[in-house]
Amino acid sequence: MIRMTLAAMAVVTPATALAQDGLAIRDAYVRSANPKSAAAFMVVENRGTGECRLTGVSSDAAAMVELHTNAEQDGVMKMQKIEGGIAIPAGGEHVLARGGDHVMLMGLTRPLADGDAVALTLDFGDCGTRQVEAALDNGRTEETHGAQAGSGGHQGH
Numbered sequence: 613m614i615r616m617t618l619a620a621m622a623v624v625t626p627a628t629a630l631a632q633d634g635l636a637i638r639d640a641y642v643r644s645a646n647p648k649s650a651a652a653f654m655v656v657e658n659r660g661t662g663e664c665r666l667t668g669v670s671s672d673a674a675a676m677v678e679l680h681t682n683a684e685q686d687g688v689m690k691m692q693k694i695e696g697g698i699a700i701p702a703g704g705e706h707v708l709a710r711g712g713d714h715v716m717l718m719g720l721t722r723p724l725a726d727g728d729a730v731a732l733t734l735d736f737g738d739c740g741t742r743q744v745e746a747a748l749d750n751g752r753t754e755e756t757h758g759a760q761a762g763s764g765g766h767q768g769h
C-alpha cells in the first residue's frame with residue numbers, strides 16, 4: 613500500500629510544482645465609483661503545465677471580497693457571484709475586465725483615492741496563493757482589452 617501511494621505522489625507532484633511556478637498576474641488595477649465598494653481587474657496567466665483555479669480573493673481593504681461576473685438577465689447586465697472559482701488552463705490566461713469577470717470589494721475599510729494601492733491575496737487552491745498590488749485608476753481605459761467595450765448597462769464599476 614505504501615509503495616502505491618508513493619508512486620501516485622510521484623506522478624502528481626511535478627505537475628503541481630510547475631503550475632505553482634507558472635502563475636503570473638499583470639495589468640492589475642482597481643476602480644471605485646463610490647466610497648463603499650470597488651472592483652479589481654487583471655490578467656492571470658498560467659505558464660505552467662497544469663490547470664490552476666482561482667478560488668477566492670482576500671484583502672484587508674474590504675470587509676467582503678468576492679469573484680463576480682456580469683451576465684445578461686432579462687436583457688439587463690447584472691453582476692453575479694462566481695461559484696466554484698475561475699479555471700485558468702495550462703498555457704492560457706484569464707482576463708478580468710470591465711463588463712466581465714472582476715474581483716468585487718464590498719465594504720471598503722476606507723474610501724479609495726486615485727493612486728491608492730490595494731493589496732490582494734489570490735487563492736489558487738492547489739497552485740498556492742499570489743499577492744498582487746492594484747492601484748486605483750478610475751481614469752483607465754481598457755485599450756489593451758477592447759473586447760469588453762460596449763457591453764453597456766454596467767454601472768458602478
Ligand SMILES: [Cu+2]
Pocket residue numbers: 651680681691692714715716
Ligand atoms: Cu461586482
